[in-house]
Amino acid sequence: MTSTTVYLLAASAVFGIGVYGLIVADHILRKLLALNMMGSAVFVFILTVAGVTPEGPDPLAQALVLTGIVIAVAATAFALALMVRMFQETGLTSLQGHDGDD
Amino acid sequence: MTMGLADLIGATLLVLGCAFYGAGTVGLLRFPDVYNRLHALTKADNQGLLLVCAGLAVLSGSWGVTALLAVIWLLGLTAAAVSAHLIARHARHGPDPGVSAEEP
Amino acid sequence: MTIGVLVDVLLALSLVGLSLQVVTGRALFRDLVLFILFGLLIALSWARLGAPDVALAEAAIGAGLTGALMLMAYRRLAAGGAADVSPARRRPLLALPVAALAGILVAIIGLSAQGVERVPDAAGTLVLQELSATGLGNPITGVLLVFRGLDTMLEMAVLLVALLGAWAVLGAAHPGRLHQVDRETPLVSALLTTVAPVTLLIATHLLLVGTDAPGGAFQAGAVLTGCGVLLVLTGTVRPRAAAGLLTKLLAIAGLAAFALIGVSALALGRAPMTLPGMWAVYLIETAMMLSIALTMTLLFARSRALGPEQR
Numbered sequence: 001m002t003s004t005t006v007y008l009l010a011a012s013a014v015f016g017i018g019v020y021g022l023i024v025a026d027h028i029l030r031k032l033l034a035l036n037m038m039g040s041a042v043f044v045f046i047l048t049v050a051g052v053t054p055e056g057p058d059p060l061a062q063a064l065v066l067t068g069i070v071i072a073v074a075a076t077a078f079a080l081a082l083m084v085r086m087f088q089e090t091g092l093t094s095l096q097g098h099d100g101d102d
Numbered sequence: 103m104t105m106g107l108a109d110l111i112g113a114t115l116l117v118l119g120c121a122f123y124g125a126g127t128v129g130l131l132r133f134p135d136v137y138n139r140l141h142a143l144t145k146a147d148n149q150g151l152l153l154v155c156a157g158l159a160v161l162s163g164s165w166g167v168t169a170l171l172a173v174i175w176l177l178g179l180t181a182a183a184v185s186a187h188l189i190a191r192h193a194r195h196g197p198d199p200g201v202s203a204e205e206p
Numbered sequence: 207m208t209i210g211v212l213v214d215v216l217l218a219l220s221l222v223g224l225s226l227q228v229v230t231g232r233a234l235f236r237d238l239v240l241f242i243l244f245g246l247l248i249a250l251s252w253a254r255l256g257a258p259d260v261a262l263a264e265a266a267i268g269a270g271l272t273g274a275l276m277l278m279a280y281r282r283l284a285a286g287g288a289a290d291v292s293p294a295r296r297r298p299l300l301a302l303p304v305a306a307l308a309g310i311l312v313a314i315i316g317l318s319a320q321g322v323e324r325v326p327d328a329a330g331t332l333v334l335q336e337l338s339a340t341g342l343g344n345p346i347t348g349v350l351l352v353f354r355g356l357d358t359m360l361e362m363a364v365l366l367v368a369l370l371g372a373w374a375v376l377g378a379a380h381p382g383r384l385h386q387v388d389r390e391t392p393l394v395s396a397l398l399t400t401v402a403p404v405t406l407l408i409a410t411h412l413l414l415v416g417t418d419a420p421g422g423a424f425q426a427g428a429v430l431t432g433c434g435v436l437l438v439l440t441g442t443v444r445p446r447a448a449a450g451l452l453t454k455l456l457a458i459a460g461l462a463a464f465a466l467i468g469v470s471a472l473a474l475g476r477a478p479m480t481l482p483g484m485w486a487v488y489l490i491e492t493a494m495m496l497s498i499a500l501t502m503t504l505l506f507a508r509s510r511a512l513g514p515e516q517r
Contacts, residue, residue, distance in 0.1 A: 003214040007251055008316040010218035014225045016309020021229030023301040029234060029280060033241050036272060037225050040248045040264075045312060047255055049319040050330065056256035058330030059345035063354065066346065067361050069263050070424055070498070073272050074368035077505040080279040081372035084508065088377065093288050177404065184397045191391060 008048040015041035026094045028083045032076060039072045112161035119153030122146045136193045144186045151178045210254075217251050238276050245269025258420035259346045262412075266428035274435055275506055282508075341484055343418030350422065351487055355479040359464040362494060366461055369501045373449075373510055394440055405433035409499075413491055417484075423460075423491040427498030434503030438512065445509030453500065453511045460497030463490045 014037055021034030043065045050061030087093055129142020155175045159168040224244040231237040245268045252261035333345050333353055342348045350358045409426040416422030437443045449457075467486050468479040481487060503512065 003211055003254065004320065005317075006211065006214045006218045007255060008320065009313060010221050010251075012309045012313035012316060013222045015312045016305045016307075017222070017225045017229050019308040020301055020305030021225075023298060023304065024229075027234060029276065029283070030237070032276070033228055033237060036241070036268075037228065037244065040245065040268065041312070043260075043264075044248065044251065044255075045316055047252070047257060047260070049316050051324040051328065052256075053330055053334055055334060055345065058328070059333045059349055060330040060354075062257050062260050062346045063349035065257075065260050066263050066350065066424055067357060069260070069268050071361060071364055073267050073275070073502070074365050074505075076272055077275050077502070078368045078371045080275055081375050081505070081508060084279055084282050085375040085377055087283055087286060087288060091286075091288075093283060173404075177401075180397065180401065184393050187391065187393050 004048045004052075007044055011041040011044040011048065014038075015045070026096070028079075028086075028093055028095060031095075032079055032083075036072065036076060039068070043068055108160055108163060112157045112159075115153050115157030115160060119150045119155075119157060122150030122153060126150060137190060140186045140190055144182050148179055148182055151175055214251075214254055217247060217254065221247055221251065235280065238273065238280060241276070242269050242273035245273065259344070259422065259425070262420055262425045263428065266425055266432070271428060271431060271435075271502060271506075278506060278508075342487070344416060344420070344422070347416050347422050347487075351490060352481060355464065355468065355481070358494075359461065359468065359479075362460040362464060362497060365498065365501050366458060369457060369504060372505055372508070376508065376510065398436065398440060398442060401436065402433055405429055405436075409433075409495065413488075413495055416491065417487060423494035424498065426491075427495040427502070430495060430499035431502040431506070434499055434512075435506050438503065438507045441515070443507075443512040444515050445507055446511040446513045449511040453504075456496050456500045457504075458497065460490070460494035463493035 018034045018038035018041060022031055022038070025031045025034055046061050046065055046068075047057050050058035052058065056062075083093070123146070126143050126146030129146060130139050133139045133142055152175055155171040159171050162168065162171075221244065224240055224247065228237045228240050228244060231240065246265060249261045249265035249269060252258070252264055333349055336353075337343075337345050337348050340348050340352045342352065409430040412421040412426040412429060413423060414421075416426070434443075467481060467490060471480040471482065472478050474482070481490070504510070
């Protein structure tokens with residue numbers, strides 16, 4: 001078993017755990033935690049399947065992941081801003097507040 | 103695999119540094135209150151960081167890398183000192199200071 | 207099994223264990239801290255996979271910055287009296303099977319993708335072959351600025367949109383006073399006077415070495431953001447109600463520098479997004495670094511602009 005396979009399997013497990021966390025979480029912050037972990041798992045996944053060149057992992061994949069990390073934090077920041085505003089307006093920190101039919 | 107003297111010294115420093123980190127972590131887990139834990143963390147981990155940086159510097163055998171490692175060590179010390187100070191201060195001014203209430 | 211693989215297995219198991227802790231934990235604050243730890247371990251695994259650029263970015267942005275943003279949001283909720291920060295979770299019957307299937311699916315896709323033979327002229331290999339023509343030594347910087355410059359430019363656009371979106375939902379209310387580090391203690395001002403200049407130095411270093419070694423605009427921007435976060439937390443700079451011209455210019459600097467240089471290539475009869483030389487690389491990277499740092503600091507402070515304390 002090579003290192004990339006080890007990390008690939010770990011990424012798969014973390015992705016699954018993230019999906020679980022996303023489903024069962026009530027608090028929006030918890031959902032964001034789960035989403036971010038899924039994102040990290042995907043980044044690891046991309047690098048482990050991209051193959052290697054003599055100078056380390058595929059540079060294209062690395063640049064892709066680098067871009068992805070920055071986009072992920074930007075999206076997270078926006079989501080957090082939305083969450084704080086929603087809390088100020090409604091006092092709620094979860095998405096199933098009103099309709100209660102889930 | 104042959105090991106030169108520098109490799110041996112470097113590896114020894116690294117292992118020693120890791121031992122200090124281990125001790126600091128045991129202290130964090132086992133000590134009763136926040137002050138004791140901070141004591142274990144800052145004392146042992148700063149020493150561990152110094153040893154690890156020294157080990158890496160010896161292994162690298164380059165003055166440029168050594169200078170960068172020195173910067174890392176200094177920044178690590180600064181961060182540890184300030185954060186430990188702020189945590190202790192926060193704990194002391196908090197609802198449960200955990201020490202006799204004599205004013206500094 | 208060599209000792210290296212053993213380290214990898216330990217790291218992978220820690221990743222899985224930590225993510226389980228974060229998902230099933232009871233106390234939200236503790237899980238946030240564990241999430242930051244998770245990010246740091248991910249950064250370590252990048253280093254193990256031989257991707258130091260990504261490791262730097264993950265440690266600074268993925269773990270540090272995301273963690274700081276989340277802790278700040280948590281504190282805002284707590285300050286507003288969010289009662290239940292660790293509520294009982296819903297337990298849909300299908301959650302576990304769906305999650306397991308998702309994980310297994312990813313593993314199957316990944317394992318079969320790893321088995322695919324790498325074509326000799328894969329894009330990544332071509333990048334390494336053509337790199338010397340760009341004058342850059344770091345293939346990742348080469349991809350980001352030269353080969354896929356358009357992607358990076360649009361990424362700056364995404365950052366800008368995130369900032370504008372955050373401004374849009376900011377609300378009319380004056381940004382509430384943050385609970386700040388108390389500056390009574392001399393250590394905090396000592397930290398500011400030493401660390402702020404050092405972060406500038408480190409950011410510049412990362413930016414300059416980024417052309418040939420691990421580093422670049424993203425990592426430098428993240429380090430600079432760290433300085434900004436410090437200034438916000440210590441109350442050295444305070445939220446302002448409206449963004450001035452300088453703030454707006456800096457926020458679009460990365461996108462504008464990229465777009466102007468990219469389009470001016472057309473006027474000179476070259477393909478769009480061709481960079482005219484190394485000076486363009488440094489110019490764009492500097493502009494990107496400043497834009498990233500400003501955007502992230504504003505997002506962290508949840509404000510339209512920042513400025514020194516006004517009397």
